[in-house]
Amino acid sequence: MLYNETMLAIVKEIRDIIKWRELLGQMVSREVKARYKQSILGYFWIILNPLAQMLVMSFAFSIILRIPTNATGNIPYSVFLFVALLPWNLFSNSLSSACGSLVGSASLITKVYFPRTILVLSTVVAKIIDFALALTVLVVYMVAYQLPINLNILWVIPIFFIQQIFTLGLSLFFAAANLLYRDIQYLLSLLLLLWMYLTPVIYPADLVPEKYQFVFQLNPMSVIINAYRQTILGGGMPNLVSLSIALAVSVAILLFGFSYFKSREKIFSDNI
Amino acid sequence: MSNTVIKFQNVTKKFAFQSQKTFKEFLPALIKGEETSKGFTALDNISFEIEKGESIGIIGPNGSGKSTILKLIAGVMSPTMGKVEVKGQISPLIELGAGMHPELTGRENIYLNGAILGLKKKQIEANLQSIIDFSEIEEFIDQPVKHYSSGMYMRLAFAIAVHVNPEILIVDEILAVGDDAFQKKCFRKMEEFKQNGVTIIFVSHSLEQVREFCNKAIYINHSKLIAQGEVNKTLERYKEII
Numbered sequence: 415m416l417y418n419e420t421m422l423a424i425v426k427e428i429r430d431i432i433k434w435r436e437l438l439g440q441m442v443s444r445e446v447k448a449r450y451k452q453s454i455l456g457y458f459w460i461i462l463n464p465l466a467q468m469l470v471m472s473f474a475f476s477i478i479l480r481i482p483t484n485a486t487g488n489i490p491y492s493v494f495l496f497v498a499l500l501p502w503n504l505f506s507n508s509l510s511s512a513c514g515s516l517v518g519s520a521s522l523i524t525k526v527y528f529p530r531t532i533l534v535l536s537t538v539v540a541k542i543i544d545f546a547l548a549l550t551v552l553v554v555y556m557v558a559y560q561l562p563i564n565l566n567i568l569w570v571i572p573i574f575f576i577q578q579i580f581t582l583g584l585s586l587f588f589a590a591a592n593l594l595y596r597d598i599q600y601l602l603s604l605l606l607l608l609w610m611y612l613t614p615v616i617y618p619a620d621l622v623p624e625k626y627q628f629v630f631q632l633n634p635m636s637v638i639i640n641a642y643r644q645t646i647l648g649g650g651m652p653n654l655v656s657l658s659i660a661l662a663v664s665v666a667i668l669l670f671g672f673s674y675f676k677s678r679e680k681i682f683s684d685n686i
Numbered sequence: 687m688s689n690t691v692i693k694f695q696n697v698t699k700k701f702a703f704q705s706q707k708t709f710k711e712f713l714p715a716l717i718k719g720e721e722t723s724k725g726f727t728a729l730d731n732i733s734f735e736i737e738k739g740e741s742i743g744i745i746g747p748n749g750s751g752k753s754t755i756l757k758l759i760a761g762v763m764s765p766t767m768g769k770v771e772v773k774g775q776i777s778p779l780i781e782l783g784a785g786m787h788p789e790l791t792g793r794e795n796i797y798l799n800g801a802i803l804g805l806k807k808k809q810i811e812a813n814l815q816s817i818i819d820f821s822e823i824e825e826f827i828d829q830p831v832k833h834y835s836s837g838m839y840m841r842l843a844f845a846i847a848v849h850v851n852p853e854i855l856i857v858d859e860i861l862a863v864g865d866d867a868f869q870k871k872c873f874r875k876m877e878e879f880k881q882n883g884v885t886i887i888f889v890s891h892s893l894e895q896v897r898e899f900c901n902k903a904i905y906i907n908h909s910k911l912i913a914q915g916e917v918n919k920t921l922e923r924y925k926e927i928i
Contacts, residue, residue: 434804436801436805436806436807437801437802437804439801440797440798440801440802441798441801444787444790444794444798447789447790447794448787448789448790451789451790451830452789521784521785522784522785522802523762524757524762525757525760525762525778525784526760526762526778526784526785526802526803527760527761527762527776528802528804680764681764683757683762683763684701684702684763
């Protein structure tokens with residue numbers, strides 16, 4: 415019963431978003447255009463940011479701490495890190511900007527009607543554009559190091575898809591919750607910091623002791639990040655069982671996030 | 687077939703306020719079993735109908751619930767009890783420029799605001815020149831709007847909003863700001879809408895403006911509907927009570 419209602423609500427929401435697709439487009443371009451106005455380097459920051467992060471982290475974790483890059487031993491740590499860091503940044507940036515998206519548009523929410531999910535969706539889409547730009551650095555890097563790839567790299571597409579389902583679900587939840595309680599944004603930044611260390615971004619997944627592996631199986635981000643590495647750097651298949659679990663968890667999170675968002679939507683303008 | 691475009695049926699709107707501002711106050715109150723939130727009734731059992739093509743003035747002192755009615759009509763709030771029905775495309779002229787982004791240029795903001803008000807890109811393109819002409823800021827249209835004067839800002843926002851071709855136009859106090867020439871221009875445009883059968887909801891503290899422009903009025907005081915109907919009669923009731 416509850417399931418049916420949620421499904422109907424989703425279908426209705428998708429129809430609404432399609433009807434308002436031009437607004438979505440405008441909101442995304444606002445997000446992208448307005449951010450680097452009045453800055454000299456402009457869009458270059460999108461690339462500069464992860465690049466600087468990668469250089470410093472590579473220094474810390476490969477020269478000082480010397481984290482091994484596992485079986486794929488001949489891969490430089492910087493590439494090993496970057497393959498995971500980019501999707502992690504996408505996830506982390508999407509969540510933090512989505513979290514503030516409703517609060518930041520308070521004047522719109524109290525005055526004009528349009529599907530509220532568009533506010534969250536547009537920040538998530540805008541971050542994908544950033545991600546695509548930053549990705550060019552990785553491509554250049556891989557070509558420069560002449561790293562071999564094979565057809566298994568196509569797995570990146572479904573993996574990315576799963577990541578976005580997971581991200582959108584959490585984004586909807588955090589955006590609505592932060593509108594009601596501003597504590598959420600502080601909680602989220604703490605959570606994201608801790609979460610990164612519990613995800614194999616700076617270290618390989620097989621460094622995790624056997625008895626803690628289950629924690630990583632249940633964390634979709636860990637499965638996703640690991641799958642990117644396996645398919646891009648290892649040229650192998652991702653672990654399909656883990657990936658299926660990640661997909662199931664992500665869909666469940668999306669349903670939960672969406673239901674929470676819709677149940678609070680009616681009181682947005684009373685509480686903002 | 688009924689011509690009713692807006693129908694309020696026994697509408698009540700309550701707001702809840704947190705009584706304790708901080709966690710330090712909140713926790714003891716929760717343990718002692720004191721009330722943690724206070725209710726406030728903004729609208730109390732209000733019913734009215736508005737027909738297509740009517741111009742309705744909503745009058746009442748500050749804090750009487752006028753803006754809450756507008757928000758319910760615009761669909762950005764839901765009633766606590768009762769039912770609100772609205773048919774037709776709405777253009778809200780509430781606090782102009784809510785959707786403006788200061789870093790974007792005037793032209794970019796036209797596209798953004800048009801989309802917020804539900805316009806298609808083609809419609810915006812078709813009306814672009816007309817919007818720029820109406821706003822009289824041709825030479826600044828490619829400058830970021832943060833450099834605009836408040837008058838330019840307002841003219842641009844108004845120009846966009848009136849190009850939506852609404853079936854219902856909501857006008858909230860906007861005419862209190864802006865110079866005489868701008869006010870006259872707004873009224874001319876609203877008069878044009880009225881001729882074309884657009885339903886107009888007009889909130890103002892100026893009884894003169896309401897008398898001149900509206901054919902009906904709704905008088906709200908202390909969250910309750912005191913009088914409604916023909917504009918002069920309603921205004922008289924208002925003056926009696928004040």
